[in-house]
Amino acid sequence: MTAQQNDPGLDPYLIISSDCHAGLPTEEYRPYLDSRFHRAFDDFLGERDARREEATRLGIRNDAFAAKWFHDHEEGLRGGWDTAQRLKELDGDGVAAEVVFPDADAVDSRTAAPFGVGLGLSGDQDPELGMAGAQAHNRWLADFVSEHPERHCGVALLPVTGEVGRVVAEIHRAKESGLGALMIPSMWVDKAPYHDRRYDPVWAAAAECAMPVVTHSGAAPRHEYGDHLGIYVSEVTWWPARPLWFLLWSGVFERHPGLRFGVAESGCWWLPNLLWFMDRLYLGAHGGKKLSPFAELKRPPHEYLDRQIFVCATNTKRRELAQRYEIGVDNILWGSDFPHPEGTWPDTRAWLTKTFHDIPVAETRRMLGLAAAEVFGFDTGALAPLARRIGPTPAELGQDDDQSAVEASWARSREVGRHWLTDHDFPTLGVTP
């Protein structure tokens, strides 16, 4: 053992990306799809151009950008479905393990899962086609992650608004096949909202299987936006966050203490205000009244957050890191968003240096990997040798060997923390000069 390995301050980081994407070129999903859906699949393939035009109209897609993106990254982008290429890309970024969401191609949707059940998974999907498409992707993904199971947590697609028995069965099937988490639609649309007790067997099965339930940004009521991209982007993170307060206030986290729920690629900047707002509401109602309107909760919202809720915060912004003592350092799971252009790949190392250079090393370790390992059940022991080989060191991220100055600069912010719980009037964010 070298001296370096004995000093946790100098060890390379074990990096786990809580938000990556993989998916087959759409037509290649055919063998994974029950043959009775092949005709419907042909129809779906035929509508591809129309979907691309729709994305271009709203401004989500840009012809010139797309051409350059595919030209510049042709080889790396094959990592969206080719395991050997993928590991090469992850290694290059210093990422030891990853949580794998669908839709590798966010630019041209060439890897859309059948029937639109990828990131656009929606509550109003046709239940038959929805489950068929989800199972096709889930089967392929189980194969995909099986080659190096210690490095991937595959996220099964779960059309949760369908018939409960089938949904529960798919949870168990996905678990047995080697997948590790469940993505549900952000929007239930015309189906039952997630406070509905009809979903209790689903939450129970997810908890029993230790599969975190996650929403991911993508779905939104696009029919309301006209061709205004700014409107879409301004609220696309709200819709995946919305189930959080539906689950919380209806007592789902109280009834299912083993359930973990997360929101992916929606930032975490909105969480401090939400938590402050919900805590005040709950604690205020309990101030002097015998009868609470929140009888389904047994503790304040922040306790459920710290126990059961997390954010796959993807490429965390400096403003968000400044708010980490309100969010909870352990609730922030960094992600590279590989291989999406809005992520940090293939420049993750430089990006990490820019973003984390003045963040304490111990906290960086949590946000870059250890928190995700706990949530998604990665085996850090099994990953350790790889991390030592590919992970950047604190020094490579520009972090000081001597952490005393950087720790001191955050001391006031850490001490105030969630100011509404620590008897401080005002938040204290950012460093103290």
Next chain:
Amino acid sequence: MTAQQNDPGLDPYLIISSDCHAGLPTEEYRPYLDSRFHRAFDDFLGERDARREEATRLGIRNDAFAAKWFHDHEEGLRGGWDTAQRLKELDGDGVAAEVVFPDADAVDSRTAAPFGVGLGLSGDQDPELGMAGAQAHNRWLADFVSEHPERHCGVALLPVTGEVGRVVAEIHRAKESGLGALMIPSMWVDKAPYHDRRYDPVWAAAAECAMPVVTHSGAAPRHEYGDHLGIYVSEVTWWPARPLWFLLWSGVFERHPGLRFGVAESGCWWLPNLLWFMDRLYLGAHGGKKLSPFAELKRPPHEYLDRQIFVCATNTKRRELAQRYEIGVDNILWGSDFPHPEGTWPDTRAWLTKTFHDIPVAETRRMLGLAAAEVFGFDTGALAPLARRIGPTPAELGQDDDQSAVEASWARSREVGRHWLTDHDFPTLGVTP
């Protein structure tokens, strides 16, 4: 002139509440309603109990609280529609002038405007009944404010999703009748979203009449909430804020530079993140690209905010005041919410002391009245003698005669301001010890 009047640091505050409520006991709206709607009005009155039961079920209404509220405040609550009583209550609170929204009774809805066009005004309202109910309230309100026009800015109800010609006509009619602002539904529901060009004549008329357009919290998709009050409260402020980014990104503020738009009783805690998010989106897109997806905008979002957008922030929270340099001090308009129980009445003076004691006097003057005077066109000269008589002094709010220490405590926060525009990585909120 006394020495006190010469020193702006010691003058009593000119307080304008940007969020108050007035409305007739519902049955008394009959004479203001076109007679052809009297039969429909009888039906509406007959559904009152059902509405109350609905509110009780969701937990918005509580029997025991309601009984105590009406018992304790019987006399003062008559100020919801009785001018003499109202002025007595405003004077008691130190409030010189007010912006008058509908629905005086937020506990039992006894003063609901006809056909549910009060705070619940919704885009999917029957257009005929909606306009009839709105006009009934608007006519009464014009009478109501006419007794002391310098003290009230009456907010006309505007069912904006109806036929554009009639909507524009109602704007001009309301203006001529003495009303000063326009409330539109927070939710268009199944009608055209507010980015639609069909509304351009409406925004033009509002600008021409110098009537700010406002949304107010209240409407929400309650059918999704079951009986979970926490869900309702957690997102009830999002729906009235939503039109802000629909108007902004579709270029409404660029095409109608005279239009003012505000969001009432929805807090202002959400505004810094939204502004940061929108500015980054706009400025990022303009960084290196010739073709912008935001061609309808000619300047970054914060410039529209500072020029045309405001928040009637009602009983501002300490956490919100800590963020005022990101929001913009001049964009925060305090309100008492008289006569609603969630507001500061009848203890406004004590509440102001608790909340503003360590906020600089000059900024307090803006947030408590001067900013609202500019937005809503109050005549501060006409109000000055009254303010000197009833307004609390800075000393009564616990504010130091010598402002140097308090100014210094906020200097760093003010200097950083909107950190994404001042080249600072992190926000700096709150006081520096």
